[in-house]
Amino acid sequence: MDIYLASGSPRRRTLLENAGFHVHIIQASICEDPIENESPEDLVKRLAQEKVQAAFSKAMHPWLIVGGDTIVELEGEILCKPSSREDAIDMLQKLSGKCHRVLSGYCVGTAEKIVYGICETKVAFRVLSRKEIIQYVDLEKPFDKSGSYAIQSDAIGFVDKVVGSLTSVVGLPLREVIDAIEQLQNG
Amino acid sequence: MDIYLASGSPRRRTLLENAGFHVHIIQASICEDPIENESPEDLVKRLAQEKVQAAFSKAMHPWLIVGGDTIVELEGEILCKPSSREDAIDMLQKLSGKCHRVLSGYCVGTAEKIVYGICETKVAFRVLSRKEIIQYVDLEKPFDKSGSYAIQSDAIGFVDKVVGSLTSVVGLPLREVIDAIEQLQNG
Numbered sequence: 001m002d003i004y005l006a007s008g009s010p011r012r013r014t015l016l017e018n019a020g021f022h023v024h025i026i027q028a029s030i031c032e033d034p035i036e037n038e039s040p041e042d043l044v045k046r047l048a049q050e051k052v053q054a055a056f057s058k059a060m061h062p063w064l065i066v067g068g069d070t071i072v073e074l075e076g077e078i079l080c081k082p083s084s085r086e087d088a089i090d091m092l093q094k095l096s097g098k099c100h101r102v103l104s105g106y107c108v109g110t111a112e113k114i115v116y117g118i119c120e121t122k123v124a125f126r127v128l129s130r131k132e133i134i135q136y137v138d139l140e141k142p143f144d145k146s147g148s149y150a151i152q153s154d155a156i157g158f159v160d161k162v163v164g165s166l167t168s169v170v171g172l173p174l175r176e177v178i179d180a181i182e183q184l185q186n187g
Numbered sequence: 188m189d190i191y192l193a194s195g196s197p198r199r200r201t202l203l204e205n206a207g208f209h210v211h212i213i214q215a216s217i218c219e220d221p222i223e224n225e226s227p228e229d230l231v232k233r234l235a236q237e238k239v240q241a242a243f244s245k246a247m248h249p250w251l252i253v254g255g256d257t258i259v260e261l262e263g264e265i266l267c268k269p270s271s272r273e274d275a276i277d278m279l280q281k282l283s284g285k286c287h288r289v290l291s292g293y294c295v296g297t298a299e300k301i302v303y304g305i306c307e308t309k310v311a312f313r314v315l316s317r318k319e320i321i322q323y324v325d326l327e328k329p330f331d332k333s334g335s336y337a338i339q340s341d342a343i344g345f346v347d348k349v350v351g352s353l354t355s356v357v358g359l360p361l362r363e364v365i366d367a368i369e370q371l372q373n374g
Contacts, residue, residue, distance in 0.1 A: 014344075018323075018341050018344045019319060019344060020318060126362040132205060151353075152339065152343050154201070156354065157361055159353045159354065160352065160354075160361075160362040161351060161352055161353070162350070162351070162353050163349070163350050164348060166338075166343060166346045166347075166353075167347075170344075174344055174347075175313040178313065
């Protein structure tokens with residue numbers, strides 16, 4: 001089945017391709033800044049929808065479009081993509097020994113209808129040494145990752161416990177997105 | 188810190204090395220067959236201990252030895268390593284759309300003392316198509332993996348929900364093993 005993905009993330013693309021979809025990329029830039037007083041839940045839901053809406057203006061065929069947005073929240077603070085090596089090191093230091101939330105908004109739309117939702121995963125990191133954080137940042141360069149880590153990399157060793165969707169932490173809650181695609185297809 | 192690992196698993200080695208340990212491998216073969224009426228919990232605990240005991244006879248220095256054993260249990264049935272391509276495909280077909288348990292036994296020992304425990308993780312797979320299962324098995328050849336999948340590979344896309352330790356699913360509950368090492372070092 002052919003779908004459009006409103007994201008340049010190779011991780012989202014791989015998840016969908018391995019699940020059997022023929023994925024076409026449409027990158028449509030949107031402003032990803034939060035609105036004042038916007039909750040993390042509202043932010044990811046809004047951005048997922050805006051990505052799909054922006055992609056519709058570029059889509060060549062009346063296919064189905066998938067969009068997603070993922071953020072990391074720690075004790076009320078939203079951790080976005082790190083702005084530098086030092087920022088990435090600081091972010092991982094903050095996450096060390098604590099439990100954070102990963103929130104993914106997802107949106108699946110056709111010309112007629114959209115389905116969207118959010119998915120929450122709790123992730124607890126063990127206590128990390130500064131040395132292993134620096135080694136990870138210098139090796140993986142996680143500058144395009146919210147929270148400065150990719151769970152499908154060596155950072156899997158940072159994770160103590162997980163409660164919730166694992167693909168949401170990768171960047172797209174795959175089961176929920178497949179359910180939404182089926183819901184759209186069945187009317 | 189120098190440690191011995193009583194296992195040839197590159198995944199266990201990488202987890203420990205990334206956490207800052209200098210890992211030496213001692214492979215000591217033991218019989219991994221379950222004893223009649225042995226529970227999955229007792230099995231992984233016993234095998235982790237036997238691996239450490241077997242390694243002690245080969246260790247050159249009085250260092251600390253780490254051993255671990257991981258199995259997958261689905262509805263009362265223990266899923267070991269697949270014996271063939273067809274067996275791997277059948278195993279993943281069984282896991283499709285269901286929740287299974289991953290049990291890891293771990294054991295950390297010095298000449299004076301051992302610390303051991305078990306770690307349980309619940310993993311729910313989304314419904315998988317036969318096509319994606321075959322594609323995964325032919326690409327990843329998961330013949331050395333209990334349950335026929337490695338969560339740190341493309342099989343991360345099979346996983347819907349996780350509750351518990353993620354490194355245990357990789358093969359060694361890292362936080363628990365680090366805690367056990369600290370416990371031994373502090374007397």
